[in-house]
Amino acid sequence: MTEQVQPLEEAPPQSRLLGRLASVDRWWLLVLAAVGLIFLLVKASPHPYEEIFNFLTDGIVMTLQITLTSFIFILIVGMFGGLGRLSRSWLIKGIASLYVEVIRGIPLLVQLLFIWFAMPQIFEKIGYLLMPYWPNAGQWFIDLKLQPFSAAVLGITICYGAYMSEIFRAGIQSIHHGQMEAARSLGMTYVQAMRYVILPQAVRVILPPVGNEFVTLLKDSSLVSVLAVADLTRRGREYMSRTFLSFETWTMVALIYLVLTLTFTRLTSALERRMSLGQRR
């Protein structure tokens, strides 16, 4: 039935374009306002704001690196997690469901602390257990030290992958089962049907929640500051402990986060619009 809903919106092209410009512009103004405020602070009182901003630049780059790297892995984990939860094999389904349920029940901060502080001990134990039988592997585990960056990406991926799995599952389930039947009746395998018929449609459905997850992730990435990763939040703390300028520092940090999140919110909704237009072309 999917193809019968959504009649074409036949608005005159001109007014549609104007409407789009208007709705886009209004929200980009908020981004501009936030950027303008930062600019104003930096120019009006370079002491301390320009200094704070320069000190934080590394942190901005790190926050973006962590977020973008994790997000790529999250999408991969989410896709397989979502497919796993819909698997007909009870083993795969069981593993995927257990992963989602357990991980969603533990706060991200606790997961990060676990990976950073508890995992090395686990690796060491495994290493000593393996030592008598397979010395090379044992030594490899004992020497295994996660870098702060990798630990942060790993922790975020495991946690957000669980939420993303649920988004993918819901997206795939939202596609009418007739689509799968039609694809299979043409002789396609399950994997081919998923790849060419179901997932391309599911992606359009899940784009809004996925964009939402991205923005949430951008904010939650501030939690990695506990792992000695010099992200935006950590740089803010460093600056504050050096100068005790709490108000000025955290105002600047908050404004930068705001600019980042507002920008990405705008970008995802622009992408959504383009995708839905593509289907209607």
Next chain:
Amino acid sequence: MEKEGKGSSQKMIEIIGACKSFGRVRALIDVTMHVNRGEVVVIIGPSGSGKSTLLRCINHLEVLDSGTIIVDGIPLTDEKTNINAVRAEVGMVFQQFNLFPHLTALENITLAQRVVRKRSKEEAEHIAYELLKKVGIPEKAHAYPMQLSGGQQQRVAIARALAMQPKIMLFDEPTSALDPEMIKEVLDVMLDLAREGMTMVVVSHEMGFARAAADRIIFMDAGRIIEETTPEELFTAPKHERTRQFLSKILH
């Protein structure tokens, strides 16, 4: 497979003792029938009589609880059978069309050709254009399904199934979801196919089509085949009381 050796036999589809239940509902009870090469068989019956289930079993969209289905000499119930290979030889047209909404009409028709039949883009598109011409809408090649009327969508769906060059075509109430004025354009395409000698199994209550094209009509009720006869006999002298009741309701 012994496809070649057995393929030349008369029987294109053979169903022996098919049983299928959904929970407590018994959809098929010991159904035995066959369809010969080039034959057009129309299945009628009240809703819930198991006619759609029977059709879906031929395509293995539903799996039998017991019994055997042999399609062109290949038993579907055999574990060694490659179901996807059999399905590629059996085209199916659905009540709700089930076109892929994210693809144009042309892409709908070329997708399986390229993915399953491994045809080149040019070859697949050539075949697709020929089929769109055959079903009467060559100008809609680049339209998306939601830009097409129901009748046009169903004709694209028929073209999509035909692109696989199937040996059998299954139609599951192909006109039930259509507005009355669009039914004829779909039935005309089906009539053409029947004249060309395609083996067809059609679940439908379009008695005009049955009269014009069917070699045999099967009447089903409550999961069983009640009567199996020619169109002339069915309309003039149905043997069973249940068939008579049903016909009196659908023929006004």
